[in-house]
Amino acid sequence: MTRVLYDLCGLDEALRFSPYCWRVRYALAHKGLDVETRPWRFTEKQALAFANHDKVPVLVDGETVVPESYEILRYLDRTYPEAPLLGDGVADARGRFFAHYAERSLAPAMLRIIIMDLLSAIHPDDRAYFRESREKRFGRSLEEFHSPVRGLSQLDTALEPLRGRLAEAPYLDGEAPGGADYIVFGNFMWARCVSSADLVSNADPVYAWLERMLDLYDGLGRQATRITDIEGAYR
Amino acid sequence: MTRVLYDLCGLDEALRFSPYCWRVRYALAHKGLDVETRPWRFTEKQALAFANHDKVPVLVDGETVVPESYEILRYLDRTYPEAPLLGDGVADARGRFFAHYAERSLAPAMLRIIIMDLLSAIHPDDRAYFRESREKRFGRSLEEFHSPVRGLSQLDTALEPLRGRLAEAPYLDGEAPGGADYIVFGNFMWARCVSSADLVSNADPVYAWLERMLDLYDGLGRQATRITDIEGAYR
Incomplete structure (x- = not known):
């Protein structure tokens, strides 16, 4: 049986940066399950028609097709x-809160910092789609939305509960990493893969947790291709 | 057996506004346990010497003395x-995150809105202690820290994960209220008891949750004395 994960890629097929796909990559590693990742780009909606879905991640596990990261984690359990x-x-129920925290507190702050890097990391064929859909969502141009200083300040505030928790335990889920860790960490992998921006100072308890997360599963996150690894891609 | 909770009071003994004590009041009601609350003021450190602690809540359950709200919830379980x-x-482990979210995301935002109301709600004998300890913590005067417009904007951002979660379930803990709900709701009781400021618009999913929380346990929260109930106290 082959297990396949449709996984967002950027201007290079090796560049995988979707925060939602990273949740699933870590969840599969947590379960000790092998997976073949299949690179997918924003505009390849047709390639996901079999799943009745238009976004990744989509997991195909034997006969079963499961879209959406949280649903995939539930399916795996x-x-x-x-x-x-x-x-x-x-x-x-509490696990769900971490998804909202990642998507509604962390992601908007990070996005203000990395949006132009993200645009550069996307395949040229996807850029028009990306610009149009995001500018519609933000109600302004990407260039106007881009505001690293404001983003860093917003992120600093948004990280407060994470700091509090990680000052008392090595992982959000306690002594060992679990679903809550993978859900939140996905956002950091997103930023790490497309940008060289430093989001967290090395004196921050969040930093030590990020290092631990990068090391898990034989360095799954640490070994991931970053934009800085792609020759000529990083200005 | 008498069960006693030392509970912060304000300029009137009936005014109870500690967010940490409200967590415990709801937790006891959740378990169906009676309690006698004993009014306590910031400067009455000596009255808690028996508990080797200098803050409320302190629960005395028969022979057992338990300080600190999260520890009290664990003790009750x-x-x-x-x-x-x-x-x-x-x-x-995930429950702990809600405590950090309440204390580090919600509380600082709310405090900018209600700080002057809070000062007025405190017993006159406690005000010098309160001003001094808080001004030291904030690094500026209460009047300088007070910034309702900035606080409301900060709160609006901080509420995002709560909104996402409460749009999909009636309570943070799912179909029925639980520890995560009580921990977060304590902060709203704090603001509600000392201030008439509207923190959440009635179109917000958080608003409907607050209404449900106020109604629980025969209207435990809704019946609580507010500063606006105290004759002459509210300018």
């Missing part, structure tokens, strides 16, 4: 119950 | 295992 990612009941 | 508040393992 149901199908491979060893080493739960989200858990049941209240654990799962 | 251990001692009265029916209807868990925090749960075990990953559920508990």
Whole structure:
């Protein structure tokens, strides 16, 4: 049985930067499950028609097709119950909050910092789509939205609960990493792969956690291709 | 057996506004446990010497003395295992994040809005202590720290993950309220008791949740004395 993950790629097929796909990459590694990742670009909607979906991640596990990162984590827990990612009941309910925290607190702050790097990291064929869809969402041009100083200040505020938690435990989920860690860490992989911006100072408890997360699963995150690894791509 | 909670009071003994004490009031109600609350003021450190602690809440349950709100919730789960508040393992680990979110994201934003109301709500004997300790913490005078417009904007940003979660479920803990709800809601009780400021618009998913929380346990929160109920106290 082949397990396939449709995974967003950028101007190079090796550049994989979707925060949602990174959640799933870590979740699969957590379960000890192999996966073949298949590079996909924003405008290749047709390639996902089989899943009745137009975004990645999409996981194909034998006969089963599962879109959306949180749903994939739930699917993995149901199908491979060893080493739960989200858990049941209240654990799962609380797990959802981390997804909203990542998407609504961290991502908007990071985006103000990395948006122009992100544009450069995307495949040239995808840039018009990306610009148009994001400018519509932000209600202004990417250049106007881009505001690293404001983004860093917003991120500094948004990181406060993460700092508090990581000052008392090595991982969000306690002594060992779990679903909450992978959900939040996905955003940091996103920024790391497309940008060389320093988001967190090395005196921050979040920094030490990022280092631990990068090391997990034989350096899964640390070995990921970054824009700075691609010759000629980084100005 | 008498169960006693030392509970912060303001210029009137009926005015109870500590966010940490409200967590515990709701947690006890959740477990169906009676409690006698004992009014306590900031400067009455001596009255808590028996607990080796200098802040409320302190719960005295028969022979057992437990300070600190999160520890009290854990104690209640251990001692009265029916209807868990925090749960075990990953559920508990994730529960901690809500405490940091409440204390580090919500509280600083709310404080900029309500700080002068809070000062007025405190017993006159406590005001010098309160001013001195807070001005030291903020590094500026209360009047300089007070900035309702900035606070409301900061709160609007901080509420984003809460909005996302409450748009998909009636409570943070899912279909029924739990420890995460009480921890976060404590901050809203704090603001509600000392101030008439509107923190959340009635179109916000957070608003509907606040209304549900106020109604729980025979209107425990809704019936709480507010500064506006105290004759002559509210200018």
